[in-house]
Amino acid sequence: MSKMITISPVTRIEGHAKITIQLDDKNDVIDARFHVNEFRGFEKFTEGRLLWEMPGITSRICGICPASHLVTSAKAGDDILAVEIPETAEKLRRLLTLAQWLQSHALSFFHLSAPDFLLGFDSDPATRNVFGLIAADKEFTKRGIRLRKFGQEIIEILGGRRIHTPWTVPGGVREPLELAKRDQMLTWIPEARETVKLALDALKKIHKKYAKEIPEFGNFRTLLVGLVSKDGGLEYYDGFLRIKDGNDNTIADKIEPKKYFEHFGEAVEPWSYLKFPYYKPFDYPRGMYRVGPLARVNICDYIETPLAEAERKIFKSLSGNVNVVNNSFYYHYARCIEMLFAVEKIEMLLKDPAILGETIRAQASINRLEGIGCSEAPRGVLFHHYHVNKDGVIQKANLLIATAQNNLAMNRTVRQIASHFIDGKKGKITEGILNRVEAGIRCYDPCLSCSTHALGQMPLHVELLSAGGEVLDEVHR
Amino acid sequence: MSVITFTIDGEQYSAKEGDTILQVARDNKIPIPTLCYLEGLSTFGACRLCVVEIEGSQKLFPACTTKPTESMIVHTNTVKLKKYRKMIVELLASEGNHQCAVCVVNGHCELQDLAYEVELDHVRFPYLFPKKSLDATHKDFVIDRNRCVLCTRCVRVCHEVEAAHVWDIAGRGIDCEIIADLNQPWGTSPSCTSCGKCVRVCPTGALFDKGAAVGEMQKESGFIKFIVNARNKHEWVRTAHEEE
Ligand code: SF4
Ligand code: SF4
Ligand code: FES
Numbered sequence: 273m274s275k276m277i278t279i280s281p282v283t284r285i286e287g288h289a290k291i292t293i294q295l296d297d298k299n300d301v302i303d304a305r306f307h308v309n310e311f312r313g314f315e316k317f318t319e320g321r322l323l324w325e326m327p328g329i330t331s332r333i334c335g336i337c338p339a340s341h342l343v344t345s346a347k348a349g350d351d352i353l354a355v356e357i358p359e360t361a362e363k364l365r366r367l368l369t370l371a372q373w374l375q376s377h378a379l380s381f382f383h384l385s386a387p388d389f390l391l392g393f394d395s396d397p398a399t400r401n402v403f404g405l406i407a408a409d410k411e412f413t414k415r416g417i418r419l420r421k422f423g424q425e426i427i428e429i430l431g432g433r434r435i436h437t438p439w440t441v442p443g444g445v446r447e448p449l450e451l452a453k454r455d456q457m458l459t460w461i462p463e464a465r466e467t468v469k470l471a472l473d474a475l476k477k478i479h480k481k482y483a484k485e486i487p488e489f490g491n492f493r494t495l496l497v498g499l500v501s502k503d504g505g506l507e508y509y510d511g512f513l514r515i516k517d518g519n520d521n522t523i524a525d526k527i528e529p530k531k532y533f534e535h536f537g538e539a540v541e542p543w544s545y546l547k548f549p550y551y552k553p554f555d556y557p558r559g560m561y562r563v564g565p566l567a568r569v570n571i572c573d574y575i576e577t578p579l580a581e582a583e584r585k586i587f588k589s590l591s592g593n594v595n596v597v598n599n600s601f602y603y604h605y606a607r608c609i610e611m612l613f614a615v616e617k618i619e620m621l622l623k624d625p626a627i628l629g630e631t632i633r634a635q636a637s638i639n640r641l642e643g644i645g646c647s648e649a650p651r652g653v654l655f656h657h658y659h660v661n662k663d664g665v666i667q668k669a670n671l672l673i674a675t676a677q678n679n680l681a682m683n684r685t686v687r688q689i690a691s692h693f694i695d696g697k698k699g700k701i702t703e704g705i706l707n708r709v710e711a712g713i714r715c716y717d718p719c720l721s722c723s724t725h726a727l728g729q730m731p732l733h734v735e736l737l738s739a740g741g742e743v744l745d746e747v748h749r
Numbered sequence: 750m751s752v753i754t755f756t757i758d759g760e761q762y763s764a765k766e767g768d769t770i771l772q773v774a775r776d777n778k779i780p781i782p783t784l785c786y787l788e789g790l791s792t793f794g795a796c797r798l799c800v801v802e803i804e805g806s807q808k809l810f811p812a813c814t815t816k817p818t819e820s821m822i823v824h825t826n827t828v829k830l831k832k833y834r835k836m837i838v839e840l841l842a843s844e845g846n847h848q849c850a851v852c853v854v855n856g857h858c859e860l861q862d863l864a865y866e867v868e869l870d871h872v873r874f875p876y877l878f879p880k881k882s883l884d885a886t887h888k889d890f891v892i893d894r895n896r897c898v899l900c901t902r903c904v905r906v907c908h909e910v911e912a913a914h915v916w917d918i919a920g921r922g923i924d925c926e927i928i929a930d931l932n933q934p935w936g937t938s939p940s941c942t943s944c945g946k947c948v949r950v951c952p953t954g955a956l957f958d959k960g961a962a963v964g965e966m967q968k969e970s971g972f973i974k975f976i977v978n979a980r981n982k983h984e985w986v987r988t989a990h991e992e993e
Binding site: 320321322324325327328329330431441446635637664665 | 850851853883885886888891937941960961962963964965
């Protein structure tokens, strides 16, 4: 007979995570499961809607990365219209995508993770949040908040509205960028660059401070999947899919994103609403892979902007001799490198005269009955796959989100942390364990955590069950 | 032509014979909410948003179809009227599928404007979530019956102004819906001239241009008055329309 420890959220409403930690006869952790209620409903209720509405509808999936859904949905639309969008439209969509990265990464780093890092994993949960952080280091926190605001401001300027801006459309974008607005965005660059550098400095200190704990934070090899540009650089909007393993072997390269479903399958488990995508040639569950910052910075050959490229090299040096950084804790580092890239690249895009062009939208009717859009969302590669009828009415939609793709790896991470920190024999749950499990999940910055995280702390419910199913210990917070 | 003198909200006004209470109110800038009414089209009295109270009667009267009589005393903005108007908008909201956030006319919708006007902050009736059809078979336009409020503006403009008479109402009660010709896909309608008038006059996101994204569709219905004036009176005066 075995025992089960359950950690589940209690205070926040629909669709969030619950964790169960399975103990065996000897009270050792044998399995950990991260249960998620997710948004598969979106796919069902978009059936019967029109292709042109899809960016607006799907951007409602997530309050944190709506722009990624907008862009990806519009790209699936481009595919169905069979158009090549104008150069300016592509550059504007690129700008939007990077602004989304910046905004979301800044939130993840400064608001959600920094309280753990800077105040300590075991500090009082009541103050281990963004407010506690303000009390501890006002300037640092303020700068982080402003960095996020910069990303938001770009999204707002482009879309006229900050969240759920329905500004990208199949065929391009709706409005050109005005000169004055462009200049307004440019004024932010120096400050944003400085703030990211501060974040990197702070993170490096954290690496030293937690040198003993970091190796237990989801340190294992998986496949790493993401987009790279046509010549192998860090990519966010277009390019090819590349798959590497944890030993730096290239498993597949130059895969057309449109062919993703030939390479990836989705397994279903009765205990989770989230599907489990896997790399087909390796089967389930061995085909587990990670996406997002850690994968992207690992698999690319270079980063096109100088400061970020210099950091990428330091990042790579953490890997020892395999040239792949496998530890999920370094998602945070990869995320900071991507923030730096985003700031540098946003500046390049804004200074490109083509960004001010006025030809921004290709008009066409339905020219294909199936379309796939792909881009790199902050949390990893995102696919929208639609089937339409000849009138543009959606017959079937499949959305493959980053959080789902990291699902298997998140489970592995929770298991690793639980086995290391939970002593089943004591039959006790301590705050410290909760914090570490929570921090382990947070490495992946799963989108569900955003909504449960407003105050920097996941609402958790932990149950420790005896072999006979009797509750030995219970923790709510 | 005889002139009628009557009272609206305590002030005296005069009306020409044949004028409705709504016309007199509009001429004198007295606000009365409307939905199915559209200047230039026949009046239909479907939505009941324009209801007013007339002293001496317990009944409420639609201002768009009721003509004043000598010495009549009309109230347009009583507590009772506000209550009924709000309820009408709530019923409209609950019997369709109005997801404004992802609607093509979000921000430019007459139903939305009305909801603001009657200060609708929640709906007391259960939402029916009906399964209504969306027809995208027309090459230029789409009808999404989920957002239709059965105002019949489309029916009237197509019949009275374009003279094509594509649209009709089929069904009864809650099952009423707008159909094209003999209840066939719009794209197969032999009578539709693709003029787009119905799309322009529809107060909601039920009729819209194909290809419009969320919030992108803007309606313009003032042109109907211009066309009708030009046809009937041979007056090509745009001013009234441009003022709007
Ligand atoms: S038609 Fe108007 S009320 Fe209905 S969903 Fe659209 S915006 Fe909302
Ligand atoms: S389709 Fe539009 S114009 Fe026609 S009845 Fe419905 S709401 Fe009115
Ligand atoms: S406007 Fe009078 S009943 Fe609709």
